[in-house]
Amino acid sequence: MNIHEYQGKALLKDAGVPVLEGVHCTSVSEALAAYDSLGSKVVAVKSQIHAGGRGKGTMYDPQTREEVMQGGVKIAFSKDEVETYATNILGNLLVTIQTGDEGKIVNNLYIESGCAIAHEYYLALLVDREEKSVLIMASTEGGMDIEDVAHNTPEKIHKINVDPNAGLLGFQKRDLGMALGLSGAALKSFYKMLGKMYDMFVQQDCAMVEINPLVKTEDDEIVALDSKISFDENAEFRHKEWTELRDLTEEEDVEIRAKETGLSYVKLDGNIGCLVNGAGLAMATMDVIKLYGGEPANFLDVGGGADEEQVKTAFSIILEDPNVKGILVNIFGGIMRCDIIARGVIGATQSLGLDVPLVVRLAGTNVEEGKAILAASDLNIHPADDLAEGAQKIVSLIGGGE
Amino acid sequence: MAIWINEDAKVLVQGITGKQGMFHAGKMVEYGTNLVGGVTPGKGGQEVLGVPVFNSMIEAITETDADATVIYVPPPFAGEAIIEAANAFETVKGEGVIVCITEGIPTLDMVNAAAYVANRANVRLIGPNCPGIITPGQTGGAKLGIMPGHIHAKGRIGIVSKSGTLTYEAVAQTMSIDEGQSTCIGIGGDPVNGTGFIECLEAFENDPQTEAIVMIGEIGGNAEQEAAAWAKQNCSKPIVGFVAGATAPPGKRMGHAGAIISGGKGTAEEKFEAFEAAGIACARDPSELGQVLLESLKKAGLR
Numbered sequence: 001m002n003i004h005e006y007q008g009k010a011l012l013k014d015a016g017v018p019v020l021e022g023v024h025c026t027s028v029s030e031a032l033a034a035y036d037s038l039g040s041k042v043v044a045v046k047s048q049i050h051a052g053g054r055g056k057g058t059m060y061d062p063q064t065r066e067e068v069m070q071g072g073v074k075i076a077f078s079k080d081e082v083e084t085y086a087t088n089i090l091g092n093l094l095v096t097i098q099t100g101d102e103g104k105i106v107n108n109l110y111i112e113s114g115c116a117i118a119h120e121y122y123l124a125l126l127v128d129r130e131e132k133s134v135l136i137m138a139s140t141e142g143g144m145d146i147e148d149v150a151h152n153t154p155e156k157i158h159k160i161n162v163d164p165n166a167g168l169l170g171f172q173k174r175d176l177g178m179a180l181g182l183s184g185a186a187l188k189s190f191y192k193m194l195g196k197m198y199d200m201f202v203q204q205d206c207a208m209v210e211i212n213p214l215v216k217t218e219d220d221e222i223v224a225l226d227s228k229i230s231f232d233e234n235a236e237f238r239h240k241e242w243t244e245l246r247d248l249t250e251e252e253d254v255e256i257r258a259k260e261t262g263l264s265y266v267k268l269d270g271n272i273g274c275l276v277n278g279a280g281l282a283m284a285t286m287d288v289i290k291l292y293g294g295e296p297a298n299f300l301d302v303g304g305g306a307d308e309e310q311v312k313t314a315f316s317i318i319l320e321d322p323n324v325k326g327i328l329v330n331i332f333g334g335i336m337r338c339d340i341i342a343r344g345v346i347g348a349t350q351s352l353g354l355d356v357p358l359v360v361r362l363a364g365t366n367v368e369e370g371k372a373i374l375a376a377s378d379l380n381i382h383p384a385d386d387l388a389e390g391a392q393k394i395v396s397l398i399g400g401g402e
Numbered sequence: 403m404a405i406w407i408n409e410d411a412k413v414l415v416q417g418i419t420g421k422q423g424m425f426h427a428g429k430m431v432e433y434g435t436n437l438v439g440g441v442t443p444g445k446g447g448q449e450v451l452g453v454p455v456f457n458s459m460i461e462a463i464t465e466t467d468a469d470a471t472v473i474y475v476p477p478p479f480a481g482e483a484i485i486e487a488a489n490a491f492e493t494v495k496g497e498g499v500i501v502c503i504t505e506g507i508p509t510l511d512m513v514n515a516a517a518y519v520a521n522r523a524n525v526r527l528i529g530p531n532c533p534g535i536i537t538p539g540q541t542g543g544a545k546l547g548i549m550p551g552h553i554h555a556k557g558r559i560g561i562v563s564k565s566g567t568l569t570y571e572a573v574a575q576t577m578s579i580d581e582g583q584s585t586c587i588g589i590g591g592d593p594v595n596g597t598g599f600i601e602c603l604e605a606f607e608n609d610p611q612t613e614a615i616v617m618i619g620e621i622g623g624n625a626e627q628e629a630a631a632w633a634k635q636n637c638s639k640p641i642v643g644f645v646a647g648a649t650a651p652p653g654k655r656m657g658h659a660g661a662i663i664s665g666g667k668g669t670a671e672e673k674f675e676a677f678e679a680a681g682i683a684c685a686r687d688p689s690e691l692g693q694v695l696l697e698s699l700k701k702a703g704l705r
Binding site: 164266268286288296304388 | 426429477478506507508509510511512513514516517520521533548549550552553563564565566567568569570571574591593594618620621622623624625628644646647648649650651653654655656657658659660661665666670686687688689690
């Protein structure tokens with residue numbers, strides 16, 4: 001789960017990590033009031049969307065698709081400029097390299113004080129799956145795309161892993177600070193900041209905290225100038241406060257509804273809907289559809305113990321996508337029984353008035369009963385014995401493939 | 403032989419009085435697993451499925467001399483259940499196998515649990531968020547997890563996989579060419595887990611019953627690449643591989659918390675290439691795993 005920069009800054013501030021003063025706004029008048037209240041001549045006017053690349057993005061009018069302004073993050077030197085930028089941003093569409101062409105409507109703005117920057121750094125905390133620990137990664141190349149830095153100048157990226165038995169130790173914070181070339185007051189500031197940020201990472205169950213740039217001010221203070229924070233959704237049960245931080249306009253409505261019914265759904269661009277049990281098998285089903293010349297319309301994992309009702313919900317979610325021209329059901333029954341799936345499929349096709357071709361492949365527990373139930377129905381269901389046959393059938397039924 | 407879990411292994415179930423625990427413990431017994439007890443704090447003294455329930459893992463292992471435990475405890479408590487089991491096996495027996503089925507454990511809980519287990523050299527963790535481990539026997543066998551037992555048969559193919567149902571698919575593929583399995587392990591799809599691919603490959607390499615290996619990976623991370631590099635140096639037995647997620651778009655989590663392509667890394671293509679560079683015979687369609695395995699067996703003079 002991702003949160004906005006302004007929300008992340010509030011968390012950092014609460015944790016004791018230095019950030020600049022800023023105000024969250026949702027209208028131009030609020031932005032102007034924020035400028036007055038901050039009392040800083042120079043302010044940053046920052047679009048708040050979950051995708052990165054905001055500064056280099058482009059603002060468009062959502063109706064006419066005409067360009068309004070270059071950049072979704074602007075530095076304003078006067079109140080008039082704040083007004084111009086806020087007007088150009090709020091309610092308009094921001095397209096960045098991470099949003100795709102459809103872009104994101106900007107409803108939230110962050111007005112932040114300026115500061116005198118001496119140097120920009122990169123800092124990130126994340127879980128290192130190979131080392132099974134929290135990894136802290138820093139670089140002197142702040143403000144750049146970290147993937148490029150890692151690729152072109154890997155020696156400029158410094159890493160420390162936090163031993164879960166020992167926690168983040170003093171020498172590690174010092175070593176990392178010194179690797180960034182910090183000394184004196186700036187090193188002390190970095191040392192203190194990093195300890196607070198690590199504590200926040202753990203307490204808040206973060207999946208990632210990325211600060212790009214982290215800056216050294218001319219006063220030798222280390223300040224988080226940006227913040228990109230995401231949480232580990234598995235820990236949601238112990239963070240009731242996340243409900244308020246969640247911006248549902250940033251998430252696909254249908255993906256949220258799927259999650260509420262215990263389904264895992266991701267919309268894709270193709271035209272063959274898939275309904276599968278298990279994440280690995282769901283991915284493999286998509287792969288095999290593609291292998292035989294089709295394009296999957298979605299990833300959909302109904303989980304290990306779906307009932308008839310969930311199967312029906314899964315069908316209705318798949319059919320909401322107007323691109324869907326056919327559906328492939330692929331179930332390897334373990335705990336889930338094929339006869340229950342078969343009944344669910346029949347119930348769903350009848351109640352939803354399914355009018356696209358449907359291929360069903362069943363295997364595993366109670367497969368014979370399941371197949372018999374499907375065969376006995378007078379519905380237009382095409383059976384398949386294995387995944388390859390299922391994929392080939394659905395591809396040919398919708399008239400696709402090579 | 404098989405690996406880690408013998409056909410007659412003595413098995414405990416943590417969370418045995420819960421809905422999931424009781425259901426799956428019943429299926430394990432049906433399959434022939436030697437269930438010797440269960441653990442649910444506060445419910446000690448009861449009997450479930452004909453075996454005693456204990457209040458703690460220390461007590462359960464002391465009383466039953468169990469070799470392994472299967473955890474069906476809900477996510478908020480599962481990380482601690484792993485640590486309790488690791489401590490108890492280390493203290494009472496000096497060794498043991500922990501299989502954690504639970505899905506949805508917070509990653510930082512797993513960081514702590516994995517580190518705790520790693521400090522106990524003879525305690526092994528499999529999972530979490532996995533189907534478990536099964537060693538089919540001549541009759542029955544040891545089923546420690548949620549996989550459908552009846553699709554398996556004792557044989558010489560070792561299977562290791564990140565995914566649940568895709569493991570079943572691999573099992574069915576071995577059966578389609580009349581081959582059974584030595585041991586099948588689902589290592590789980592979470593970012594932080596216990597036993598990894600390399601440990602499984604090493605154990606299969608050293609297991610006389612296993613003559614060939616099927617390895618099923620998925621997008622995210624680089625465990626498959628590392629395992630392939632290790633296999634190239636150390637594995638003499640034929641390996642057949644598949645990687646799920648060739649069509650997954652970057653930045654989207656595909657069900658499993660770990661199944662996400664981030665920063666252009668961890669793609670299926672990258673993993674297939676690593677497999678092929680290591681001499682692992684790949685199927686691009688899991689329905690062809692059986693045929694690819696058959697060819698590999700023939701090439702190795704095993705058929």
